[in-house]
Amino acid sequence: MRVWPWLLALAFTLWVLLPIYLIALSAFSPREAVYAWPKAFLPGSLSLETLRFFFGVEGVWRATATSLVVAGLTVAFSLLLGAPAGYALARFPFPGRDAFRVLLILTRAFPIVVLALPLAVLFLRVGLYDTPLGVALVHTALTLPFAVLVSASLFLSIPKELEEAAWTLGCTRTQAFVKVVLPLALPGLAATAIFAFITSWNEVFAASVLTLQNKTLTAYLLTLLDESPLPFKFAGGFFLVVPALVFLFLVRRYLFTLWGISHR
Amino acid sequence: MGSIRVENVVKRFGKVEALKGVRLQVQDQEFLVLLGPSGCGKTTLLRIVAGLETPTQGEVYIGERRVTHLPPRLRGIAMVFQNYAIFPHLTVYENVAFGLRMKRRPEAAIRQKVREVAALLRIEELLERYPAQLSGGQRQRVAVARALAVEPEVLLMDEPLSNLDALLRLEMRAELKRLLKETRTTTLYVTHDQVEAMSLADRIAVMRQGEIVQLGTPTEIYHHPADTFVGGFIGNPPMNFLPVVAEGGQVVLDGLRLPSPAERGPLLLGIRAEDLEVFPEPVEGGFAARVLVVEPLGPHLQLTLEREGTTFRALADPGFAAAPGATLYLRPKEGRVRFFHPETGKAL
Numbered sequence: 022m023r024v025w026p027w028l029l030a031l032a033f034t035l036w037v038l039l040p041i042y043l044i045a046l047s048a049f050s051p052r053e054a055v056y057a058w059p060k061a062f063l064p065g066s067l068s069l070e071t072l073r074f075f076f077g078v079e080g081v082w083r084a085t086a087t088s089l090v091v092a093g094l095t096v097a098f099s100l101l102l103g104a105p106a107g108y109a110l111a112r113f114p115f116p117g118r119d120a121f122r123v124l125l126i127l128t129r130a131f132p133i134v135v136l137a138l139p140l141a142v143l144f145l146r147v148g149l150y151d152t153p154l155g156v157a158l159v160h161t162a163l164t165l166p167f168a169v170l171v172s173a174s175l176f177l178s179i180p181k182e183l184e185e186a187a188w189t190l191g192c193t194r195t196q197a198f199v200k201v202v203l204p205l206a207l208p209g210l211a212a213t214a215i216f217a218f219i220t221s222w223n224e225v226f227a228a229s230v231l232t233l234q235n236k237t238l239t240a241y242l243l244t245l246l247d248e249s250p251l252p253f254k255f256a257g258g259f260f261l262v263v264p265a266l267v268f269l270f271l272v273r274r275y276l277f278t279l280w281g282i283s284h285r
Numbered sequence: 286m287g288s289i290r291v292e293n294v295v296k297r298f299g300k301v302e303a304l305k306g307v308r309l310q311v312q313d314q315e316f317l318v319l320l321g322p323s324g325c326g327k328t329t330l331l332r333i334v335a336g337l338e339t340p341t342q343g344e345v346y347i348g349e350r351r352v353t354h355l356p357p358r359l360r361g362i363a364m365v366f367q368n369y370a371i372f373p374h375l376t377v378y379e380n381v382a383f384g385l386r387m388k389r390r391p392e393a394a395i396r397q398k399v400r401e402v403a404a405l406l407r408i409e410e411l412l413e414r415y416p417a418q419l420s421g422g423q424r425q426r427v428a429v430a431r432a433l434a435v436e437p438e439v440l441l442m443d444e445p446l447s448n449l450d451a452l453l454r455l456e457m458r459a460e461l462k463r464l465l466k467e468t469r470t471t472t473l474y475v476t477h478d479q480v481e482a483m484s485l486a487d488r489i490a491v492m493r494q495g496e497i498v499q500l501g502t503p504t505e506i507y508h509h510p511a512d513t514f515v516g517g518f519i520g521n522p523p524m525n526f527l528p529v530v531a532e533g534g535q536v537v538l539d540g541l542r543l544p545s546p547a548e549r550g551p552l553l554l555g556i557r558a559e560d561l562e563v564f565p566e567p568v569e570g571g572f573a574a575r576v577l578v579v580e581p582l583g584p585h586l587q588l589t590l591e592r593e594g595t596t597f598r599a600l601a602d603p604g605f606a607a608a609p610g611a612t613l614y615l616r617p618k619e620g621r622v623r624f625f626h627p628e629t630g631k632a633l
Contacts, residue, residue, distance in 0.1 A: 180368065180370065185364075188336075189336075189362060190363070190383050190435065191384055193358065201372055201374075205374055
């Protein structure tokens with residue numbers, strides 16, 4: 022039957038969207054509405070009261086700022102290390118290239134839970150503990166494999182002849198990269214950057230274990246969660262979900278590149 | 286001076302020897318075509334001249350300068366790629382101006398030069414467009430314009446017409462010929478299409494398996510192929526090769542008697558299809574063959590014939606009456622027969 026695929030799609034969509042909708046609804050509802058039971062499925066009275074309360078809590082803004090710094094550093098590291106590595110993978114045959122590719126993915130095979138404690142000890146020793154830089158380094162380790170592989174497939178999709186043409190027209194290798202390759206790679210690199218940003222923004226475990234005072238927003242919310250009122254949780258949840266949604270909306274085109282579908 | 290000199294260039298990719306000590310000299314203002322089947326090393330040779338590959342051994346000179354180890358940008362070359370390699374994020378104008386901008390020419394000079402080559406290539410209307418909005422033929426023109434704009438000492442072209450459809454290819458071929466006569470740019474041109482090579486080249490270098498097997502004008506190569514490979518590769522249909530036996534310094538095929546280069550022994554007789562005259566009746570100085578296939582091609586009738594187990598082709602007038610199975614008589618035109626060594630394939 023033709024109807025089944027549609028029903029299935031509808032079910033999946035609801036499965037994803039319904040919780041997000043409910044969180045958003047609660048975040049914009051007045052306090053009484055959040056506690057009310059049964060839940061109103063349609064917004065009765067919208068208010069910014071809950072969100073205002075959320076941002077009024079001590080430390081939220083500081084944690085947000087820390088999150089931004091960590092995510093910003095993660096993006097910078099991912100691009101600065103990932104793009105050149107991806108370029109090398111795409112353009113230069115070197116011994117062990119395929120092994121390198123597999124190893125990159127293997128780095129994700131170690132659960133962060135296993136790594137976090139030794140890392141904490143190491144970070145304490147070298148003075149990176151409880152710093153945004155330390156957290157950003159761990160987050161970079163998480164995002165780097167994807168940054169490398171995505172940018173590799175990105176550079177692979179840009180014909181080598183374009184670069185060669187630029188060389189014959191008077192460019193050095195660097196000039197050719199900046200004038201020809203980079204403008205063409207930019208949308209894809211932007212997607213990689215946003216991916217790194219979201220990964221860092223949402224990561225909670227490493228951020229919790231490796232910090233004490235300088236917690237990122239997720240880590241901070243985690244510590245507050247148990248002892249905070251329900252509306253606070255909803256507001257926090259909503260605030261965390263929004264960047265991911267914006268990201269997905271912006272990069273849905275490039276997700277195909279991310280998954281290597283558009284390339285042979 | 287835009288001459289090119291390639292000296293004993295060897296290129297190895299791992300264990301594969303792509304070029305086996307190639308020597309080549311392209312004169313100033315000459316149009317030289319590197320012709321050969323795919324994998325013969327012609328593109329590798331072009332890329333070595335361009336500086337996109339480095340030779341394993343040997344030297345490359347452009348003009349009087351030794352450029353073997355210079356990067357492409359310092360060689361005074363421009364290149365047209367098989368897939369055009371037009372920058373998709375720049376307008377046609379910016380594509381053509383790219384090389385001039387890299388040379389830091391003043392804006393006014395750039396504008397004038399771009400207009401000039403755009404007029405030459407008839408793409409003035411397209412200057413504000415992006416490559417995605419162009420047809421294949423238009424992209425081709427842009428690629429040539431971009432290369433000519435920098436006024437290179439040497440123009441390198443890598444199968445520039447092979448991505449065009451047949452009709453457009455014919456048109457662009459004529460256009461390129463006109464253009465390069467006008468600009469008098471020394472050109473090294475790679476193709477596997479022998480018709481293209483014949484029509485464009487001042488001289489053709491036929492390559493096979495990493496070596497230049499013959500270098501000469503199109504007429505020389507067509508009429509005096511250095512070996513059976515060249516004879517078979519150039520011309521459509523390819524040259525016919527009939528096994529014959531010389532005796533007493535003569536080759537005898539029915540009524541045909543020709544002086545042979547060898548006193549005695551087996552030989553290959555090479556003759557082009559259009560150099561065989563076809564007769565329905567036995568004729569003085571002719572030999573017999575049986576018709577296998579008759580193909581009316583328009584300007585002439587292409588006959589595939591068989592004699593003593595060897596098939597070969599001949600061209601007859603379109604009105605010639607021939608049917609498969611019939612016996613015809615063929616006479617080579619005066620002075621058009623070539624002899625080749627039956628084992629080495631070399632011309633004798």
